[in-house]
Amino acid sequence: KTPDALISGEAVSQVISSCIPSITDPWQMPATDVDFALIAIRIASFGEEMELEYTCTNTECAEEFRVGINLNQYIEQLGNINISYESTIISYGELKIHIKPLSYFDLSIIQRRSFEEQRAMEAASQMEELSEEERQQAYQKILNNLTELNISSITSGVQGIELPDGELVTNKEEIIDFVNNTSVKLYRKITDAITTIRETTDLEPVESECPECKNVMQVPLLFDYANFFV
Numbered sequence: 525k526t527p528d529a530l531i532s533g534e535a536v537s538q539v540i541s542s543c544i545p546s547i548t549d550p551w552q553m554p555a556t557d558v559d560f561a562l563i564a565i566r567i568a569s570f571g572e573e574m575e576l577e578y579t580c581t582n583t584e585c586a587e588e589f590r591v592g593i594n595l596n597q598y599i600e601q602l603g604n605i606n607i608s609y610e611s612t613i614i615s616y617g618e619l620k621i622h623i624k625p626l627s628y629f630d631l632s633i634i635q636r637r638s639f640e641e642q643r644a645m646e647a648a649s650q651m652e653e654l655s656e657e658e659r660q661q662a663y664q665k666i667l668n669n670l671t672e673l674n675i676s677s678i679t680s681g682v683q684g685i686e687l688p689d690g691e692l693v694t695n696k697e698e699i700i701d702f703v704n705n706t707s708v709k710l711y712r713k714i715t716d717a718i719t720t721i722r723e724t725t726d727l728e729p730v731e732s733e734c735p736e737c738k739n740v741m742q743v744p745l746l747f748d749y750a751n752f753f754v
């Protein structure tokens with residue numbers, strides 16, 4: 525049921541360019557701005573009410589039900605975030621690390637790759653014909669991929685490294701090299717800054733009650749953009 529993030533990402537990109545022609549490359553927009561643009565387009569086309577499908581978190585119930593939400597409140601919330609175009613700067617000795625929100629493109633790639641690794645992990649655990657050694661090798665490969673993915677999501681959040689003379693190094697390879705060889709302390713500072721930006725831009729979860737068992741749950745507001753305009 526999970527749509528391929530890049531295929532739906534391509535569709536999203538086309539919707540945005542056709543509705544807001546002044547945006548030439550939606551892939552490079554901060555992910556939050558993409559949410560904002562899509563919700564605005566959806567309101568303009570279908571009104572401010574929208575229904576989301578949920579499955580009850582009570583495993584004995586697992587009822588599927590629909591929750592109506594009002595999109596206007598999210599437009600307001602997203603509209604009040606003003607971090608999007610500014611970067612946060614971390615000082616480290618004589619260097620300054622410029623942090624930026626993830627672009628829609630980076631986020632799509634990261635989501636897709638982590639989904640693929642999760643599937644590979646499941647597949648490896650279910651393959652009965654594997655010997656113990658082969659299974660360990662498969663897990664090790666997935667772990668290596670996940671580590672690499674983690675580094676790439678961090679470097680995607682780094683806009684550049686400012687040298688003492690003011691030059692801003694933005695070359696991707698050099699940033700990856702820097703992050704790979706940096707101290708644990710700075711690595712953590714960069715991760716924290718990226719997390720802070722993400723938390724500021726995260727949409728509030730929706731509180732809803734299962735109509736069947738009356739279980740109250742906080743469900744994350746996740747728009748399935750593949751079905752957004754259908």
Ligand SMILES: [Zn+2]
Pocket residue numbers: 580581582585586587734735736737738739
């Ligand atoms: Zn329930």
